[in-house]
Amino acid sequence: MPRRTRDSDRSRVARHADTRTRGTASRFLKVTGIVVAIVLTSALAVAAFVVVDLVNRMGDGAVTLEDAPQVEPPTIDAYPGEFSMLIVGTDECGEVSTGLLGERCSEADGGVLNDVNLLVHVSAEPRNVTVVSFPRDLMMSTPECTLTDGSIASATDYSAINEIYQRAGLSCVAKSVTDLTGIDIPFAAKIGFDGVMEVTDAIGGVEVCIGGEGIRDEQTGIDWPAGMRSVSGIEALQFIRTRHGVGDGSDLARISNQQQYMSRLIQKIMSDEVLTDPAKVLGLANTVVDNIEPSDELSNPIRLAQLAISIKDVPFSDFAFLQYPVFVDPDDEDRRVPDYDAAETIWAALRAGQAVQITGDVTTNEGVELVDPAPGTEEEAPQTETPSTDAPATDAPAPRAELDPSISGQTADQETCANGRQN
Secondary structure (H helix, E strand, C coil): CCCCCCHHHHHHHHHHHHHHHHHHHHHHHHHHHHHHHHHHHHHHHHHHHHHHHHHHHHHCCCECCCCCCCCCCCCCCCCCCCEEEEEEECCCCCHHHHHHHCHHHHCCCCCCCCCEEEEEEECCCCCCEEEEEECCCEEEEECCEECCCCCEECCEEEEEHHHHHHHHCHHHHHHHHHHHHCCCCCEEEEECHHHHHHHHHHCCCEEEEEEEEEEEECCCCEEECCEEEEECHHHHHHHHHCCCCECCCCHHHHHHHHHHHHHHHHHHHCCHHHHCCHHHHHHHHHHHHHHEEEEHHHCCHHHHHHHHHHHCCCCHHHEEEEECCEEEECCEEEEEEECHHHHHHHHHHHHHCCCEECCCCCCCCCCEEECCCCCCCCCCCCCCCCCCCCCCCCCCCCCCEECCCCCCEEECCCCEEEEEEEC
16 A cells, blocks of 8 residues: 655655755855856956056056146045146157158257147036147247256257257147146147057057048158048058148148047047947057056056046037137248237136137148038038927036137047148
């Protein structure tokens, strides 16, 4: 006769089955937790190694800026308040550019000129960014500067801005620009030919626009047809160096073309194509670290991140690229001297933290042409009912500072094309 199963037996069987299930689930969760912990620990270790490596590499050869304002230590947060940075581009050949440019580098006399000088100013909230380009042939006075070895470079009454780095280094360029503009500069960096090429490569190239007859410039080896062109590596360097192939062939025309490049570079870096690609972001960080000579306060990659966070939400319409206003030097038609009165409209805007309103042309020397739709050609916005007077008032946009009409430039939301010429 079959043995009856007592309720207690059934209860015992059920409890054993439940215990085995819970035991298996518990072991699974423990193993999963260990795996997750290992992954997180490994990720943190890798991140820590990357940060330490970047800090060590950036700290090598950092330059102390004489008389620079004191700033707070960097944090992973937006920079508190306004700040300015000087970016100096030199005609210095590195290993890559020497191999590509050959004769241009081998025939250099050993001096390093700061041919590109950009003052970048970021306002406090609401944020806006103003980038001022100084012509390389700008004649100006320079202050007495202390060199890295403790010796003194004498003050000058009349020197070309692009000779300051060769004579007295990055700190003296920053100090001279502060004297000229009245804008304090806590951060500065120098970049050479290799850096320009490798930064562009790190983000997958920059698409630029070539108009006019196309660009043919034997000095830089360019023979490109009109149209859109993605440039990287040596082509990026050729594009920003070409002078005889754009506008009237002057350095001022070249500056306008460089502003087109910078505008499109900013658009590319801030696009989802770059910002959402961790490999590109890390590659860009490594490239910047390997290719700039920073000032002390810029030698920490956390500081770079802090400054980047400060501008990540600035609309392209509030990125302005301006050309420092000048007159022809009465003593040398190939040189330029400051137009102090016109320039004061820039510095007044920066001191007030205002976005600027460019009233002049996109270029003063035909370097680029504006390709935005002409006024009145856009489709009209649909008509809407007039809002009730009882509707809550909205914040009006902050007023813009109107610049002197002699100041040329563009905003990052404007489309310009190089006004190409056949040299």
